[in-house]
Amino acid sequence: MTGPVRAAAVDRGDRRGSWIPDLDARMATFEEPVQALLESALSDETDLETADEITLVPDAHYPFHPSTGMVTDPAVVGALVAALEDRTDADIAVAGATDEIIDLERTGQYLGYRGLLERFDAELVDLADDAEPRTDAVREVDGRSVSVSVPTRLVRGTVVTVPTLRPTEAGRVAGGMRRLGDLVDSAADSETAAVAATRAIDPALSVTDATTAYGTDPYAADALFAGPAPGVDALGASLFGDATDDDPVLRLTAETDDEPITVERVGADADDLEFDALRDRLAGAELPPSDETHPAVTTAYRLYAAVGGDAVPPQLEQ
Numbered sequence: 001m002t003g004p005v006r007a008a009a010v011d012r013g014d015r016r017g018s019w020i021p022d023l024d025a026r027m028a029t030f031e032e033p034v035q036a037l038l039e040s041a042l043s044d045e046t047d048l049e050t051a052d053e054i055t056l057v058p059d060a061h062y063p064f065h066p067s068t069g070m071v072t073d074p075a076v077v078g079a080l081v082a083a084l085e086d087r088t089d090a091d092i093a094v095a096g097a098t099d100e101i102i103d104l105e106r107t108g109q110y111l112g113y114r115g116l117l118e119r120f121d122a123e124l125v126d127l128a129d130d131a132e133p134r135t136d137a138v139r140e141v142d143g144r145s146v147s148v149s150v151p152t153r154l155v156r157g158t159v160v161t162v163p164t165l166r167p168t169e170a171g172r173v174a175g176g177m178r179r180l181g182d183l184v185d186s187a188a189d190s191e192t193a194a195v196a197a198t199r200a201i202d203p204a205l206s207v208t209d210a211t212t213a214y215g216t217d218p219y220a221a222d223a224l225f226a227g228p229a230p231g232v233d234a235l236g237a238s239l240f241g242d243a244t245d246d247d248p249v250l251r252l253t254a255e256t257d258d259e260p261i262t263v264e265r266v267g268a269d270a271d272d273l274e275f276d277a278l279r280d281r282l283a284g285a286e287l288p289p290s291d292e293t294h295p296a297v298t299t300a301y302r303l304y305a306a307v308g309g310d311a312v313p314p315q316l317e318q
Contacts, residue, residue, distance in 0.1 A: 004231070008225075009267060019067045030079040030211070038083050040266050041205050054090040055095050059174070060107060061179075062101070077116070134149045139195075142192070149184060160203060160205045161177075161203050163179050163209070165209070165239070167214070175229070175236055181194025194249050240284070
């Protein structure tokens with residue numbers, strides 16, 4: 001799937017650039033830009049409007065607080081679910097996978113997905129559950145056949161990836177393609193598996209949650225990007241200062257080589273987006289060393305302490 005990347009600004013009013021703790025208040029600020037992005041997506045040749053089943057795949061890979069920019073804000077997913085329920089008759093689910101590090105049910109409750117989805121006719125699905133069937137698929141990547149075992153839900157229905165704008169441990173953009181690669185089993189290396197997974201699943205849309213991005217620390221970018229997964233990931237990589245050829249996943253994705261990435265601004269506040277300022281702020285983004293306390297942990301605990309009245313442990317004080 002090819003096409004332009006759409007960019008929408010999020011106007012938080014007099015609180016622009018600051019975290020809003022209330023879920024409903026955040027969803028209200030995301031409603032207009034999400035609708036603008038979906039209007040553009042539905043005008044393209046996507047399967048969204050006629051889909052029987054839509055599965056949203058956010059970054060719900062770890063129980064960091066959404067204000068850190070390391071996980072997708074449930075309010076963004078909630079705004080997407082609300083808009084899709086209004087525009088389609090599809091059965092909607094939000095999917096993740098339990099692994100050796102996290103339990104999806106507990107993480108979903110911590111992040112707020114469980115309570116959020118109870119408001120809608122949508123469910124939280126653990127793709128690692130034994131009851132979830134898998135499908136073997138073979139796709140060509142870089143001139144060779146690559147086999148991946150994919151959760152059947154992701155190949156039988158329509159998929160929308162909802163990653164955050166954040167780097168990997170190697171400093172590359174995490175993105176929608178790498179998120180899909182996390183959900184498949186393959187003997188190939190992770191970059192090749194991510195490309196094969198994306199081609200097997202063929203997501204109808206990728207929506208990057210850059211309302212709070214993670215550079216060297218959390219940053220209120222107040223933006224949403226939507227379009228084909230390779231194009232949206234390439235835009236994210238460029239904001240981190242990487243060319244397409246610098247990123248193995250993007251380099252292996254033929255779609256990004258066929259035509260330049262074009263960005264179309266949509267929504268009432270789109271002109272507020274300043275890509276040069278985002279690049280200046282995010283270029284060279286990286287995660288802290290694994291033997292240091294992640295600043296996301298400190299940020300999340302400070303928020304918890306402020307709300308719950310607990311003291312912040314001395315080791316988390318700066």
